Amino acid sequence: MATSLSRYPLLAGLAGTAVAVLMASLSIATLYQGREEALSHARETSENLVSIIGGDIARNVEIYDLSLRAIVDGARDPSVMALAPDLRRRILFDRATTAAYIGGGYVIDANGRVIVKGNNAAAPPETFAEREYFRAHQHNPSVGLFFSHPYLTYAHGMAIGMSRRIDMSDGSFGGIALLTVNVAYFRSLVNKVDVGPQGSIFIVQNDGAMVVRKPFVDDDINRNVAGSATFGRMTSASSGSYVAKSPVDGVVRIYTFARVTGTPFIVGVAPAQDDVLATWRARSTVVGVLTLLFGLSFIALSWLLALSLRERARAQEELVRLAGTDALTGLPNRRAFDERMDEEWRRARRSNAAVSVLFIDVDYFKAYNDNYGHALGDDALAAVAECIALAVRRPGDIPARYGGEEFVVLLPDTRMDGALHIAETIRAGIKTRSIAHRGSLIGRLTVSIGCASAAPPGLGGAYGLLSAADQQLYEAKAAGRDCVRPMALQDIEVTQS
Template sequence: MASTLSRHPLLAGVAGTVVAVLMASLSIVTLYQGRQGALEHARETSANLVAIISTDIARNIEIYDLSLKAMVEGAQNPALTGLSPTLRRQILFDRATSAAYISGAYVLDARGNITAAGEDSPLPPDSFADRDYFHAQQRSPSTGLFVSPPFASRVRGGALTIGMSRRVNAPDGSFAGIALLAMNTAYFRSLLDTLDVGSKGSIFIVHQDGAMIARKPFREDVVGHSFAGSPTFPRMAHAVSGSYAAVSPVDGVRRLYTFARVPGTPFIAGVAPAEDDVLAPWRERSLIVGALTLLSGLSFIAVSWLLALSLRERARAQEELVRLAGTDALTGLPNRRAFDERMDDEWRRARRAGTPLSVLFIDVDYFKAYNDTYGHALGDDALSTVAHSIATAVRRPGDVPVRYGGEEFVVLLPDTPLEGALHIAEAIRQRVEACEIAHRVSVHGTVTVSIGCATASPPGLGGAYALLGAADQQLYKAKAAGRDCVRPLAHAAAPAASS
């Protein structure tokens, strides 16, 4: 990994960014799971509250129904007819009058008139045959216990009341009236007041036909009204239990509704904590975790890219050191070290490809005398000019001009036959001559170069440095021939052919 990063330093920044993104993604997934957990916990808590409400209502309705059954038995007993009104009332309504939240107990005849009441007071003269609790028993002998939607009581000044009735039969089985218990809806309100579902939450008990029986928080404009037309009510009306999230049609607050039917009754109990209340602790934690994740992620990314940039600068510095180590400071050409590495590579490549490899060995004529005459500063300038002439004459990217040492230069020409090498050598000689650098000690009057040229197709000449040695030998021949000239040697096949 360290080696890879040293070669590709930007990978550190990319890797750091990827790691930070993965960490942030993991945090987001964890936070999302925490959100789902908070919602699920709220549903479980709501379901428990619904179960408590349902159990309490079912138990009380069962108790009230026992009182109704006793009232029906008494009303159907002929033996009670001859008793005094006081004794008959005590027998008929003994259990009913002791039940909590029962605001009235009555026996009605077949025309809906009250024939007996649990209270010792004048009986209302009105008929109650128009009430649904009367119609339900009148229509069918199998109705059993009927629990009505809430209605405004005509007996108790419009107080919101729920009627529970059972059928009273004549001896021949015909309809003879009903036994009625008037239940005060304050019971439901007192039950809900003991429960808490947050500042914006809601608890409610609704009749299966959509009438609101009780609600917390209490709103007078809501209790007693029908919500059958609400877009969310059908979900409760057509299921035994369930949960869903929706915006309340009452106050526009988004809540998590959990509901269940109260067994043996037409009531639906529901608990609906506000989503904001449920998620408030989660949002607070998420804000802290999200801020820390963002800060740590950005810091990690920043550190990663700082490291990447640092590694890149270090790599550049190393490349520069390598370049400088392989570059001649005076001429800017590659030095002998760089040439040795390149020479071996090109020899192996030429051997694999079966292509010719040429080398030019160049020496500045009478350069020691030039230094003695003009000084080393001008000698360095002359070498720089010669190097520039060599570099401009060698145009192919694969060709390598090198300062070999002192006033000596070498040009490595891959995939170049003897004719091409001679052409380049002559171009170099002419460019140096055209510079017309004065050299009064030289027989030519200007700075000139002598060039030895050797070409071989590996493994000819026995190796790369044998080829270089052959070019050096040709250089000596060029000097012996009067300098300012090129002398070639071609060797294309096996070592035996070079003799």
């Protein structure tokens, strides 16, 4: 008995030591996992920022390129070039060439002299013959859309030239069409992003020419970083993420980059690793001290772990919820919509029920932003989302923001007549709001809606149904906007038979 009792303290000590070691091991593992989660979250955030900035650049480049193509077509038309100067200028240069960050638009002949310039264009130099973009088109007929390196303009500071070749009727070089994009545009994109006290964000061309960098240094513009070890990794992939020490200031950063499709630009976001881990390190210090001081208190540690896990679960649930919600409108976002659409299509296949989709687009929304600014544009999108949510009342119906000014509504177990009723309710509700819109022929903010309805396996699947609704949206816009266009009756009967 005495021998047995003498063993209890030892056993208790061993058990306590084992528990303390186990708790310490779990704490260390948890802290390491938190570090990895902090780094992973930083990469995901950087990927989102790169995607947003790259998307903005790609959209604007597409708009500017359409303007360049129109200028080229007009410059090749003798009847256009024979018009009076003011009329010719209005025909050649559309509204995109007067956007806030367009420094000027020019038609330049084969000798490098300006023969037509846009309304807001600065006085041109005597000749453009020695400019990078002019020589590129002059010596290479197949260069297509060309982007120059940043250069100093006469009136708008640093700019990048976007240009296309103008061919004569016999295929010979006839000059170029040129738009100058102010570097201030790229600077405005990076200035909106906070990457921490030591973080960096940059836009660079694929040959290493720096366009803009934050923190901003004047010498960074057009500085070539092709020889940098960090840039070398960006040339071998279309996108990626890696950790490296900056050759400029020696700061270890998490670099996330992606090429902008159709352009020579690479967008990079690089928060400093110390900034990313600052909160984690502070928390780790506290937990480490507490673990050291109270490591033998199993109950306290157990409750601490339980509370930590509960808070972590709540945070994860909140992240999942936010990942599926559009921050501006409060509606589900495209990702959440795609998941629900797949689920409802499978459910409809099992029950042989019809599914309808509404594809909604705000009419002349670019003109709305141009007239009233993006802040009021966001308010208008929120008002449209509210009208859609009020019209879609069934718990199973799914309204969502699809992207930009586009919305979608998924209507399970709904045929075309029900979908049309909801579509007209949405259209009328938005029009009744009487939101002023100077850029619209109607004078008010309106929407166009395409409707499609099918029962599985009609239209080839869920995304075939969505594509059909999108096509009907184009029909609605072609019909003058502010209207609803459903699928043809015979198409509905085929898909639901």
